[in-house]
Amino acid sequence: MSTQLATNTPAAPPSYEIPKIARFGSLGVVAILMVAFPVVFSNPTVTTIGVFAMIYLVSVTGWNIFSGYSGYIALGHAVFFGIGQYATAMLASYWNITPGWQTFLLIPVSMVLAGIAAVPIGFMLLRVRKHTFIVLTIALMFIFQLFAYNFRSWTGGSQGLEMTPPSWSGDIFNMPFYYVGLGLSVIALLTSWVVRRSKFGLGLLAIRDDEDRARSLGIKTTQTKLIAFVISAVFLGAAGALYAPFVGSVYPQFSFDPAFDLSLAVMAFTGGLGTLLGPSVGALVIASAQQYFLLTFGGANVFLIVYGVLFILILRLLPGGVVPALSMQWQHHVVRRERRKLESEPQQEGVAKQ
Amino acid sequence: MLIAQAVLEGVLVGGFYALMAAGLTLVFGVMDIVNFAIGALIVLGAYLSYTVNVHLHLDPFVSLFITTPIMTVLGFAIYWFLIKPIKTDRVVMSLLTMFAVATLIEGVLDLTFNSGLVQIHASYINNSLKIGGLNFPLIYVLSFLLSAFLLAMLFLVTYRTKFGRSLRASMQNPVAARLVGINTDKVSGITLAIGIGMAAVGGMIFGTTNAFNAASSYDLISRLLVIVILGGFGSVGGALVSAIFMLVVQDVVSVVWSPVWGSTTFYVILIVVLLVRPQGLFGKKGVRAQ
Numbered sequence A: 001m002s003t004q005l006a007t008n009t010p011a012a013p014p015s016y017e018i019p020k021i022a023r024f025g026s027l028g029v030v031a032i033l034m035v036a037f038p039v040v041f042s043n044p045t046v047t048t049i050g051v052f053a054m055i056y057l058v059s060v061t062g063w064n065i066f067s068g069y070s071g072y073i074a075l076g077h078a079v080f081f082g083i084g085q086y087a088t089a090m091l092a093s094y095w096n097i098t099p100g101w102q103t104f105l106l107i108p109v110s111m112v113l114a115g116i117a118a119v120p121i122g123f124m125l126l127r128v129r130k131h132t133f134i135v136l137t138i139a140l141m142f143i144f145q146l147f148a149y150n151f152r153s154w155t156g157g158s159q160g161l162e163m164t165p166p167s168w169s170g171d172i173f174n175m176p177f178y179y180v181g182l183g184l185s186v187i188a189l190l191t192s193w194v195v196r197r198s199k200f201g202l203g204l205l206a207i208r209d210d211e212d213r214a215r216s217l218g219i220k221t222t223q224t225k226l227i228a229f230v231i232s233a234v235f236l237g238a239a240g241a242l243y244a245p246f247v248g249s250v251y252p253q254f255s256f257d258p259a260f261d262l263s264l265a266v267m268a269f270t271g272g273l274g275t276l277l278g279p280s281v282g283a284l285v286i287a288s289a290q291q292y293f294l295l296t297f298g299g300a301n302v303f304l305i306v307y308g309v310l311f312i313l314i315l316r317l318l319p320g321g322v323v324p325a326l327s328m329q330w331q332h333h334v335v336r337r338e339r340r341k342l343e344s345e346p347q348q349e350g351v352a353k354q
Numbered sequence B: 001m002l003i004a005q006a007v008l009e010g011v012l013v014g015g016f017y018a019l020m021a022a023g024l025t026l027v028f029g030v031m032d033i034v035n036f037a038i039g040a041l042i043v044l045g046a047y048l049s050y051t052v053n054v055h056l057h058l059d060p061f062v063s064l065f066i067t068t069p070i071m072t073v074l075g076f077a078i079y080w081f082l083i084k085p086i087k088t089d090r091v092v093m094s095l096l097t098m099f100a101v102a103t104l105i106e107g108v109l110d111l112t113f114n115s116g117l118v119q120i121h122a123s124y125i126n127n128s129l130k131i132g133g134l135n136f137p138l139i140y141v142l143s144f145l146l147s148a149f150l151l152a153m154l155f156l157v158t159y160r161t162k163f164g165r166s167l168r169a170s171m172q173n174p175v176a177a178r179l180v181g182i183n184t185d186k187v188s189g190i191t192l193a194i195g196i197g198m199a200a201v202g203g204m205i206f207g208t209t210n211a212f213n214a215a216s217s218y219d220l221i222s223r224l225l226v227i228v229i230l231g232g233f234g235s236v237g238g239a240l241v242s243a244i245f246m247l248v249v250q251d252v253v254s255v256v257w258s259p260v261w262g263s264t265t266f267y268v269i270l271i272v273v274l275l276v277r278p279q280g281l282f283g284k285k286g287v288r289a290q
Helices: A002-007 A020-040 A044-070 A078-094 A101-125 A130-150 A174-197 A199-209 A211-216 A221-247 A258-271 A278-297 A301-317 A322-353 B002-031 B038-056 B060-083 B090-113 B138-160 B162-172 B174-179 B184-209 B216-231 B236-256 B259-276
Strands: B128-131 B134-137
Touching (some): A020 A174, A044 A174, A044 A221, A044 A258, A044 A278, A078 A221, A101 A174, A101 A221, A101 B259, A130 A258, A130 B090, A130 B259, A174 A199, A174 A221, A199 A211, A211 A221, A258 A301, A258 A322, A258 B090, A278 A301, A278 A322, B002 B038, B002 B134, B002 B138, B002 B184, B002 B216, B038 B216, B060 B090, B134 B138, B138 B184, B162 B174, B162 B184, B174 B184, B216 B236, B216 B259, B236 B259
Antiparallel strands (some): B128 B134
16 A cells, blocks of 8 residues: 555646746746837837836835845835935036936946945944834934935035936937836846845845844844845935936935835835835836826825825735735635646546556 | 023923824834824814814814814724724834825825915914013913823823723733733724824914924924834833923024024934934833834
């Protein structure tokens, strides 16, 4: 009997993951669509929406590397977004950079500056645990907004700083911003993927699940959190450096904007907090919707209402986000398929033995 | 003399912040909920008082008899429909839910009242008492007295009634409280309703002493959170002390240095204190270490 059972062992266990062909195929289709998007829809209004979607895509992917993987929800990453914007605007005038392709050279500089700023900030904030951390990040954002208002000689105070937009013609004006944004998004997603698959990323996930236990298992929690914090800040700095020359001006209330922080959280939660692609899906859908609403209704208030309601619904109905819900559906599908197989198999064996 | 005047105003305005921070910290203590929407709810209370004042011509203090019940019911509704169903990761999920509620309220207020600044009017709003060379603006004094009265009531309820005992039990140990037969859901709902009902009073005070619009909520919530963190989450006494302390510091800095640095100092103190004592001035270490 026992030998028979051993020979009867089933083949490899069923894979609960979506098949590779489907995954890479859909990724490829999305990639082609993203590259072709501004060529196909060359209307400047549409491509403007595309550029904003890219800026949010970079931001939310960076945000997710820290907040999604470690479970520390940061509601103050506008600080680094703002640092990127102010650094770009200030350096562009300080170094007399002529508006054009050269402006994009400031992106790596802003990334470095945002990363440097993130070290002491992260060191201070990460001394406290989750809920106090959320509140501290909010306070920090207001500190930076007040700094931007108060250091008039550098930041221009409430007058803000102007950036001369590049002299590209209106039809193709958005294109360079779009493709630079797309490139940054790819870099951010690759970084997120590498982090997720590394030992370092596993440490972050362990912190999310149980920080004290992770620590007792030998993970240097403070160091791990700080590194992730800096990585995420770097991408927010990049997004800011892309945003400032695109919009053409930098103001304290828009650079350090509480609504921006909320947007990142809503996007990540909608798509799936802590997953690789979930936040990107959220960013593409919500950022486009946001810009569309702004262009159609003019004021931000209608969008605030939609936002609030949407966020409440997501938290109530899909607390895990859309992407995990979809992959859960797939797993249910696999389980059902396997069960059907198992139900039909024993009958066949029984027939054969008789 | 200028500094004495600044200290006085800091104390008077601090009363309002102490009342609001007490509500915030009680709600946190009972159910681990950071009521992030309190700023938006205070502004909502201010707009309700403003509307009653403009359309029914009632005195702002009388308008409270209309606005407080409305806000209390709203508080119950928020608890029942949004907070109670949350099952997992309550701290973070409830904070985000309240954030969403705040956004929704801000959007509705901005849509209904536009973003122009308004202020609640009353005939005596610019009157003031002069005592020993110090200037006591009447509305600040009245607001302070009202806040102090409500805080005293809050203490009475918390320490001298059966509900207060259930409340403190739920704060100390929710599981044990449930085991001895306390309906912690009911206690939580009532606590949140009280906290939000007090936002109606806070709103009236805020609306008579400041010009406000829907976006004022950000300034309020950030200050209140700073006060509550500084006092230590869950510590009512800490909230009172740090509210008065912070407002006095802010007003003195505004007078001595410059008004633009007043609010910055406010946040800088927070960072400095937390570097030394991450649990806040009066918080207990380890109790809320999660």
